Amino acid sequence: MRDLAESVESMEQLATVWRAMVLDRDPQADVRDLPGIAVRWADCRFAFWNCLTLTETGADAGLLKQRLNEAAGIMRSKSHAGFLWVFEDLLDDGARAALGAAAEQAGLRYAFPGTGMAGDLLPVPEPVHPELTFVRVDDDDLLRAYADLNARAYGFPLEDGRDGLAGSSLWKSGVFAYLGLRDGTPVTCAATVEAEGRLFVVLVATDPACERRGYGEAVTRKALYEGARATGLTRATLHATAAGAPVYPRIGFRPNSPLRFYALGD
16 A cells, blocks of 8 residues: 555645746746645646646545536636646545546546656766766757657647746756757756755656657656755655656656546547
8 A cells, every 4th residue: 555645745746846837937827725626727838837636635536526526617717728637545445436437527538647756766876878968958949949858758739838938947047957968959858846855857758759768767867866966855756657657666766646637528
């Protein structure tokens, strides 16, 4: 059985980091902590910055149904699409069993799975990859390259990715964001940011044409190495997609709560 405290930590890290990311994108963004729901919604074209998550521990099937309907109502009020993140281990057994049907009844469509992960793994050795050089994102051109890698990796239009990051001062100074270059061309990226005494790994991506070469692991190690060196932190957290989930345990992360991402139904 997983440690519930780590699942709570994973949810709280999302709420903390996304508050900063969303307000960086738009200081007037919808950032609220409602009963049972954290709203972190920039209402921009970059769908990951449009986020809701359920926050209660031990919610039963009845409360889950109520929260899913409330979340769907918030999502319908927005101009741009986004995701509801559900940390399964925060639900009781009955709610977990009812989740799929309750989401469908609320008008939500299951989008993809994820996994919360954490570990007391820092510092890590400075990484070396024979095909890569690493550069920190500190200007608009490098930030655009970072956005474009995420767009290609997650199947977004390039302009949607750029809408999430373009012009950000936070990403050029307060985030430890790194590109991995192969022969001078950006092919992979990862970032870490300090969040309540932890380093949070965010927006890891590799060009789909360059996968399965260890690039994502190498650049994630670089972002962790530099973030830990600057902050002295020893614990790190992240939320992995299915594609990234096998990589992170090799660095020292342990899975905690399974995640389900929901979008509004068609």
